[in-house]
Amino acid sequence: MGPRAAWRLESLGFTSVFIYKPGKLDWVSAGLPVEGTAARIPNLGTVARRDVVTCRLSDQISAVKARIAFDPTGPCPVVNDQRIVLGLVRSDVIKETGTNTAEEVMIAGPVTFRPNVALEEIDRYLTDHKTRHAVVTTPEGQLIGLASAEDVHRRHADLAVS
Protein backbone atom coordinates (compact mmCIF):
# COMPACT_ATOMS: atom_id res chain seq x y z
CA MET A 1 0.00 0.00 0.00
CA GLY A 2 2.83 2.41 0.86
CA PRO A 3 4.57 2.00 -2.51
CA ARG A 4 1.30 2.45 -4.43
CA ALA A 5 0.62 5.62 -2.46
CA ALA A 6 4.10 6.92 -3.25
CA TRP A 7 3.63 6.31 -6.97
CA ARG A 8 0.25 7.99 -6.80
CA LEU A 9 1.82 11.02 -5.15
CA GLU A 10 4.33 11.23 -7.98
CA SER A 11 1.51 11.08 -10.49
CA LEU A 12 -0.03 14.06 -8.69
CA GLY A 13 3.06 16.17 -9.28
CA PHE A 14 5.13 15.52 -6.17
CA THR A 15 8.78 15.27 -7.16
CA SER A 16 10.43 14.27 -3.88
CA VAL A 17 8.57 11.17 -2.71
CA PHE A 18 9.83 8.52 -0.28
CA ILE A 19 8.43 5.26 1.02
CA TYR A 20 8.92 4.18 4.60
CA LYS A 21 8.30 0.59 3.63
CA PRO A 22 8.63 -1.14 7.04
CA GLY A 23 5.89 1.29 8.14
CA LYS A 24 4.11 1.90 11.39
CA LEU A 25 4.84 -1.56 12.78
CA ASP A 26 8.57 -0.94 12.49
CA TRP A 27 8.24 2.47 14.15
CA VAL A 28 6.25 1.30 17.18
CA SER A 29 8.39 -1.85 17.47
CA ALA A 30 11.37 0.41 17.98
CA GLY A 31 9.63 2.11 20.91
CA LEU A 32 9.43 5.47 19.17
CA PRO A 33 6.70 7.91 20.16
CA VAL A 34 3.32 7.82 18.45
CA GLU A 35 0.20 9.94 18.53
CA GLY A 36 -3.42 8.78 18.73
CA THR A 37 -5.70 7.04 21.19
CA ALA A 38 -3.41 4.00 21.57
CA ALA A 39 -0.51 6.24 22.55
CA ARG A 40 -2.04 6.67 26.00
CA ILE A 41 -2.24 2.92 26.71
CA PRO A 42 0.82 1.63 28.59
CA ASN A 43 2.72 -1.21 26.91
CA LEU A 44 5.91 -3.13 27.57
CA GLY A 45 8.03 -0.20 26.44
CA THR A 46 6.37 2.00 29.03
CA VAL A 47 7.29 -0.40 31.83
CA ALA A 48 10.81 -1.26 30.72
CA ARG A 49 13.67 0.24 32.69
CA ARG A 50 16.16 1.80 30.32
CA ASP A 51 19.01 2.40 32.78
CA VAL A 52 20.03 -1.24 33.03
CA VAL A 53 23.58 -2.40 33.62
CA THR A 54 25.02 -4.18 30.60
CA CYS A 55 28.23 -6.04 29.96
CA ARG A 56 30.39 -7.22 27.07
CA LEU A 57 31.27 -10.77 26.15
CA SER A 58 34.77 -10.44 27.60
CA ASP A 59 33.78 -8.76 30.88
CA GLN A 60 34.61 -10.70 34.01
CA ILE A 61 31.55 -11.45 36.10
CA SER A 62 33.28 -10.11 39.22
CA ALA A 63 33.37 -6.69 37.55
CA VAL A 64 29.74 -7.01 36.47
CA LYS A 65 28.82 -7.91 40.05
CA ALA A 66 30.28 -4.63 41.29
CA ARG A 67 28.41 -2.60 38.66
CA ILE A 68 25.08 -4.29 39.26
CA ALA A 69 25.22 -3.94 43.04
CA PHE A 70 22.47 -1.31 43.08
CA ASP A 71 20.02 -3.77 41.55
CA PRO A 72 21.04 -7.25 42.67
CA THR A 73 17.82 -8.90 41.51
CA GLY A 74 18.20 -8.07 37.84
CA PRO A 75 19.94 -10.02 35.07
CA CYS A 76 22.63 -8.40 32.96
CA PRO A 77 22.21 -8.20 29.18
CA VAL A 78 25.38 -8.94 27.23
CA VAL A 79 25.66 -6.49 24.34
CA ASN A 80 28.10 -5.50 21.62
CA ASP A 81 29.20 -2.01 20.56
CA GLN A 82 25.85 -1.43 18.84
CA ARG A 83 23.97 -2.53 21.99
CA ILE A 84 22.74 -5.63 20.16
CA VAL A 85 21.74 -8.24 22.73
CA LEU A 86 23.98 -11.30 22.42
CA GLY A 87 23.11 -12.96 25.71
CA LEU A 88 21.86 -12.61 29.24
CA VAL A 89 23.61 -13.39 32.51
CA ARG A 90 21.13 -14.40 35.19
CA SER A 91 21.32 -12.66 38.56
CA ASP A 92 21.99 -15.90 40.46
CA VAL A 93 24.91 -16.63 38.13
CA ILE A 94 26.30 -13.12 38.75
CA LYS A 95 26.19 -13.76 42.50
CA GLU A 96 27.99 -17.09 42.27
CA THR A 97 30.52 -16.60 39.49
CA GLY A 98 33.76 -14.70 39.87
CA THR A 99 36.49 -15.19 37.32
CA ASN A 100 34.38 -16.38 34.41
CA THR A 101 33.64 -14.06 31.52
CA ALA A 102 30.10 -13.11 30.57
CA GLU A 103 30.43 -15.15 27.39
CA GLU A 104 31.19 -18.29 29.40
CA VAL A 105 28.14 -18.08 31.63
CA MET A 106 25.51 -16.23 29.59
CA ILE A 107 22.33 -17.62 28.11
CA ALA A 108 22.94 -17.11 24.40
CA GLY A 109 20.18 -15.67 22.25
CA PRO A 110 17.64 -14.94 25.01
CA VAL A 111 13.99 -14.39 24.15
CA THR A 112 13.38 -10.71 23.46
CA PHE A 113 10.25 -8.64 23.05
CA ARG A 114 9.33 -5.48 21.18
CA PRO A 115 8.22 -2.46 23.23
CA ASN A 116 4.77 -2.32 21.63
CA VAL A 117 3.70 -5.66 23.14
CA ALA A 118 0.54 -5.27 25.22
CA LEU A 119 0.91 -5.59 28.98
CA GLU A 120 -1.75 -8.30 29.10
CA GLU A 121 0.22 -10.42 26.64
CA ILE A 122 3.59 -10.01 28.33
CA ASP A 123 2.11 -10.50 31.80
CA ARG A 124 0.64 -13.82 30.68
CA TYR A 125 3.90 -14.89 29.00
CA LEU A 126 6.07 -14.11 32.02
CA THR A 127 3.65 -15.90 34.34
CA ASP A 128 3.28 -18.97 32.11
CA HIS A 129 7.05 -19.28 31.59
CA LYS A 130 7.94 -18.38 35.19
CA THR A 131 10.24 -15.68 33.83
CA ARG A 132 11.22 -12.77 36.04
CA HIS A 133 12.33 -10.30 33.39
CA ALA A 134 11.56 -9.45 29.79
CA VAL A 135 14.38 -8.20 27.59
CA VAL A 136 13.04 -5.41 25.38
CA THR A 137 14.74 -4.66 22.07
CA THR A 138 14.16 -2.94 18.75
CA PRO A 139 13.38 -5.15 15.72
CA GLU A 140 17.13 -5.11 14.98
CA GLY A 141 17.92 -6.54 18.42
CA GLN A 142 19.20 -3.34 19.98
CA LEU A 143 18.60 -3.22 23.72
CA ILE A 144 15.89 -0.85 24.93
CA GLY A 145 15.65 -2.08 28.50
CA LEU A 146 14.42 -4.69 30.95
CA ALA A 147 10.94 -5.08 32.40
CA SER A 148 10.48 -7.05 35.60
CA ALA A 149 7.55 -9.42 35.91
CA GLU A 150 6.52 -7.54 39.07
CA ASP A 151 6.38 -4.18 37.29
CA VAL A 152 4.53 -5.66 34.33
CA HIS A 153 1.98 -7.34 36.55
CA ARG A 154 1.45 -4.22 38.68
CA ARG A 155 0.94 -1.93 35.68
CA HIS A 156 -1.33 -4.47 34.01
CA ALA A 157 -3.44 -4.73 37.16
CA ASP A 158 -3.64 -0.92 37.39
CA LEU A 159 -4.73 -0.81 33.77
CA ALA A 160 -7.43 -3.41 34.34
CA VAL A 161 -8.80 -1.42 37.28
CA SER A 162 -8.86 1.86 35.40
Add this chain to the structure above:
Amino acid sequence: MPTVIDRSRVREMLEGGAQLVEVLSRAEYDEEHLPGAISIPLRELDRTTTSQLDKTRPVISYCYDSQ
Protein backbone atom coordinates in the same frame (compact mmCIF):
# COMPACT_ATOMS: atom_id res chain seq x y z
CA MET B 1 10.83 7.08 -8.82
CA PRO B 2 9.96 6.96 -5.11
CA THR B 3 12.87 6.08 -2.86
CA VAL B 4 12.60 3.42 -0.17
CA ILE B 5 13.98 4.61 3.16
CA ASP B 6 14.41 3.11 6.62
CA ARG B 7 13.49 4.34 10.09
CA SER B 8 16.67 6.28 10.78
CA ARG B 9 16.37 8.11 7.45
CA VAL B 10 12.73 8.93 8.24
CA ARG B 11 13.81 10.52 11.50
CA GLU B 12 16.53 12.54 9.78
CA MET B 13 14.16 13.72 7.08
CA LEU B 14 11.48 14.73 9.58
CA GLU B 15 14.02 16.90 11.35
CA GLY B 16 14.74 18.45 7.97
CA GLY B 17 11.10 19.31 7.35
CA ALA B 18 9.76 16.31 5.41
CA GLN B 19 6.01 15.62 5.44
CA LEU B 20 4.56 12.29 6.57
CA VAL B 21 1.44 10.77 5.06
CA GLU B 22 -0.27 7.72 6.54
CA VAL B 23 -2.35 6.00 3.86
CA LEU B 24 -4.20 3.55 6.11
CA SER B 25 -7.84 4.02 7.06
CA ARG B 26 -8.87 6.96 9.22
CA ALA B 27 -9.72 4.62 12.10
CA GLU B 28 -6.22 3.14 12.07
CA TYR B 29 -4.75 6.62 11.92
CA ASP B 30 -6.87 7.80 14.85
CA GLU B 31 -5.70 4.85 16.92
CA GLU B 32 -1.99 5.30 16.28
CA HIS B 33 0.16 7.27 13.87
CA LEU B 34 3.66 8.65 13.62
CA PRO B 35 4.13 12.09 15.17
CA GLY B 36 3.08 14.84 12.82
CA ALA B 37 1.70 12.51 10.15
CA ILE B 38 -1.41 13.50 8.27
CA SER B 39 -4.07 11.02 7.21
CA ILE B 40 -4.88 10.51 3.56
CA PRO B 41 -6.22 6.98 3.03
CA LEU B 42 -4.92 5.44 -0.20
CA ARG B 43 -8.33 5.50 -1.88
CA GLU B 44 -8.67 9.20 -1.11
CA LEU B 45 -5.31 10.28 -2.56
CA ASP B 46 -6.17 12.87 -5.21
CA ARG B 47 -5.49 16.50 -6.12
CA THR B 48 -7.94 17.77 -3.52
CA THR B 49 -6.74 15.77 -0.52
CA THR B 50 -3.07 16.34 -1.32
CA SER B 51 -3.53 20.08 -1.67
CA GLN B 52 -2.71 20.34 2.04
CA LEU B 53 0.82 19.10 1.26
CA ASP B 54 3.69 21.34 0.22
CA LYS B 55 5.04 20.17 -3.13
CA THR B 56 8.39 21.83 -2.51
CA ARG B 57 9.14 19.61 0.51
CA PRO B 58 9.80 15.85 0.56
CA VAL B 59 6.82 13.61 1.23
CA ILE B 60 7.14 10.25 3.00
CA SER B 61 4.28 7.78 2.69
CA TYR B 62 3.80 4.78 4.95
CA CYS B 63 1.27 2.13 5.85
CA TYR B 64 1.30 -0.59 8.51
CA ASP B 65 4.20 -2.77 7.38
CA SER B 66 6.08 -3.84 4.28
CA GLN B 67 3.29 -6.10 3.01
